[in-house]
Amino acid sequence: MSQETDSSPTATDHSTEHSTRGAYVTGGAEFTRDTNYIEDRITRDAAPGSNGEPGWPVEAGRYRLIAARACPWANRTVIVRRLLGLEDAISLGQPGPTHDARSWTFDLDPGGVDPVLGIERIQEAYFKRFPDYPRGITVPAVVDIPTGAVVTNNFPQITLDFSTEWVDFHRPGAPELYPEHLRGEIDRINKRVFTEVNNGVYRCGFAGSQEAYDAAYDRLWTALDWLEERLSRQRYLVGDTITEADVRLFTTLARFDAVYHGHFKCNRQKLSEMPALWGYARDLFQTPGFGDTTDFVQIKQHYYIVHEDINPTGIVPKGPDLAGWLTPHGREALGGRPFGDGTPPGPVRPGEEVAAGHGAVG
CATH class of the missing domain: 1.20.1050.10 (Glutathione S-transferase Yfyf (Class Pi); Chain A, domain 2)
Structure with a gap:
């Protein structure tokens, strides 16, 4: 995906990176977005990861999608996961809407800890794999549950791979979002x-x-x-x-x-x-x-x-x-047919509902 690219802020300048998803103002004038993400992919053929690491295979139950409801880039992944019916294959962790200068936190979960990963901040999953990770700690991110390490935060590719690499786990009637x-x-x-x-x-x-x-x-x-x-x-x-x-x-x-x-x-x-x-x-x-x-x-x-x-x-x-x-x-x-030859998804998974009073009301 062709996007604007520039060098990132310093490793300590995380608050700006978080608030604008790796974005900042250069020279006091023009906004620039850092688009250098962890580009590993989860694929059916388990293509090699960064630095020649072993690839990440499509495997139901192995990965957790971390996606804050507030973030538009993360919201996309939640929509696509739901439309395709991947809830059983990929679990969902949702940080709260605000964060400090370090990272998004799981402040909405009991005890402020993600119940699957056992961490308070998504930053911990980044540092688990890259101890000196220098860029913004962003969502969405996909985490390998067995190791607790981040796999990717490359948001445009995540949804495309949900459509093309996870097809064996799509629900019956799932739409073709990327025909x-x-x-x-x-x-x-x-x-x-x-x-x-x-x-x-x-x-x-x-x-x-x-x-x-x-x-x-x-x-x-x-x-x-x-x-x-x-x-x-x-x-x-x-x-x-x-x-x-x-x-x-x-x-x-x-x-x-x-x-x-x-x-x-x-x-x-x-x-x-x-x-x-x-x-x-x-x-x-x-x-x-x-x-x-x-x-x-x-x-x-x-x-x-x-x-x-x-x-x-x-x-x-x-x-x-x-x-x-x-x-x-x-x-x-x-005209048009929302789901083509497919069908709408069923009810929202229990525990993943939008809180009462947080959506549109008639």
Whole structure:
């Protein structure tokens, strides 16, 4: 995946890395995202890992996905895991929405300890494998349960591998989120959405100068206008079913009015004022796997509390009103079949539900 790359901050500068997923402002002006991740993969043929290490084989029950509900990059992995029915094959650990300068913590679990890995911080899994790990301690991350060591935090590849490498453990009726005949178009859409929208909102929010902010703002809204036009003609981003591209866009849209519009100064319009994008976002939200993995309370707590440089008071806003997420969207008129020849996932796994009062309410 082609992304902006630059050198990382120093090893001690973890607070900024955590709050923006390995991102920082260079020269007091332009936001840059560190995109150097642990690129190991879990594959059916167990391809060798970093530094010639033995490969990581697909093996049910061996790995734990660590994915905070607040983080849009992690939220994607939770959605894909649920859509494909991988709950029995890959367990889920969920840190709380806030963290300190060291790492995400398991403060929502009894005793503040992950019940499977037995650790208080995801940092411990990174250091278990790389004692001097110099980069940001990010989520999502996949951890090898027997050793307690991190395998990968390469978020764009994790979801693709869920679709292509874990097929033997997909539920009956699982959708094709990355169908081979559409991969070229999905990859092109994903590249533009990442660069201009997923990362574009951060480029606005963490701009260090008026000039950098103005340029970022214009780039973001050029892309959102392009998406508005595209989605006025078709129900989903690529083809007539939900794909990986829709998952990647959704997690940014879900956070737009609650966080990015005000907190990141992306305020030309609210999502709810863009008819096609707002209808599209509600369509996905009301589809099993999307809205039932979205925790608006944790989302707001993360951004408004952790980003002390943007919001030094730490005050979390009460709004916006979330009831609109459950209103009719009318997108069925554009055709399309959400799951293609497949079926929706079943109920959310017990213990993985969004807490009462944290989602949209009718």
